[in-house]
Amino acid sequence: MLKKILIQLDCDPQPSTFDAVVATDAGVDVLLRHGGVTKENVVPLVHGAMFTRGGRDLASTAIFVGGADVASAEAIAATISATFFGPVRVGLMLDPNGANTTASAAVVAAARHLPLGDPESAAGCRAVVLGGTGPVGQRVARLLARKGVSVSVASRSLDRAAAVCTRITATVPAARVEPLELSGAVRERSAVGGAVVAADLIVAAGAAGHTLLDAEGRGVATNARVLIDLNAVPPAGIEGIIATDKARTDGAAVVYGALGVGGLKMKIHKAAIQQLFSAHDAVLDAEELLAIGERLEP
Numbered sequence: 001m002l003k004k005i006l007i008q009l010d011c012d013p014q015p016s017t018f019d020a021v022v023a024t025d026a027g028v029d030v031l032l033r034h035g036g037v038t039k040e041n042v043v044p045l046v047h048g049a050m051f052t053r054g055g056r057d058l059a060s061t062a063i064f065v066g067g068a069d070v071a072s073a074e075a076i077a078a079t080i081s082a083t084f085f086g087p088v089r090v091g092l093m094l095d096p097n098g099a100n101t102t103a104s105a106a107v108v109a110a111a112r113h114l115p116l117g118d119p120e121s122a123a124g125c126r127a128v129v130l131g132g133t134g135p136v137g138q139r140v141a142r143l144l145a146r147k148g149v150s151v152s153v154a155s156r157s158l159d160r161a162a163a164v165c166t167r168i169t170a171t172v173p174a175a176r177v178e179p180l181e182l183s184g185a186v187r188e189r190s191a192v193g194g195a196v197v198a199a200d201l202i203v204a205a206g207a208a209g210h211t212l213l214d215a216e217g218r219g220v221a222t223n224a225r226v227l228i229d230l231n232a233v234p235p236a237g238i239e240g241i242i243a244t245d246k247a248r249t250d251g252a253a254v255v256y257g258a259l260g261v262g263g264l265k266m267k268i269h270k271a272a273i274q275q276l277f278s279a280h281d282a283v284l285d286a287e288e289l290l291a292i293g294e295r296l297e298p
């Protein structure tokens, strides 16, 4: 049997050791790691994957694209996809900065408590994604919108939030997404609190170490049934949530912290690496990773 070779392409100068460890734990036999990858220099690396093993054996080679700069990683992935032709392609997974696996895990966690699996019921759900303009927040918003949830994308800037909504509707035309400007001030937050008041689900995907919903803000979120804070760096993104929280009942809501979601994120990452080798044409982006996460649920 051919060895499973994973080619780890990272836009950072040094390829991520985190992604390397997960790949090894997922059963990869040989890991080829490249840092400083750009959309300009990636093509020869892809050719090396395409033109060595042929036919069905191509399924034993796969490419993982990562790195801290999500936009650069996405551009690299687009170049890789454009380099493939016909059946001459290998599996491709995209998870820059853990954004896709983290967003998928957050949506799977939310679906344990909200009827997101049924399109008609999901359409009755409302969500607010705080820090919705970052890589993780954008993907959480997109995945929820694809399920039919009505999503408010929150940012300190209405323009940035609106740009994210435009991007989401470009890929999910039926998405019900709206931009929401939220400053750090609770009074202002209360003034635009309609979406926060109505939200069944609030996901905090703001930058590490910043509180986006404080205790007073939580008081505004009277309808919230699920609160998920993806920030692991104190202070909490949602005041009162502890990083290790995992389906803890806190008042009327069930709450998750970053580590409480992180276990599932790791499982999704490993299972995705394994799935990469199931077919030479596998492409695993946020939606496919969410599907993997849903299959992992009991």
Ligand SMILES: NC(=O)c1ccc[n+]([C@@H]2O[C@H](COP(=O)([O-])OP(=O)(O)OC[C@H]3O[C@@H](n4cnc5c(N)ncnc54)[C@H](OP(=O)(O)O)[C@@H]3O)[C@@H](O)[C@H]2O)c1
Pocket (backbone or CB within 6 Å): 097, 098, 099, 102, 131, 132, 133, 134, 135, 136, 137, 154, 155, 156, 157, 160, 161, 204, 205, 206, 207, 208, 209, 210, 212, 230, 231, 232, 258, 259, 261, 262, 265
């Ligand atoms: N659990 C895990 O395994 C895991 C994995 C990856 C990431 N994470 C966490 O998930 C969260 C989101 O990650 P990310 O990479 O998407 O985050 P990010 O890009 O660093 O930040 C997300 C958004 O936060 C807002 N923001 C930035 N500085 C802020 C400040 N001082 N006050 C309020 N808002 C601010 C920005 O939105 P606006 O400028 O538009 O307001 C930004 O787009 C982070 O906390 C990260 O640590 C967790």
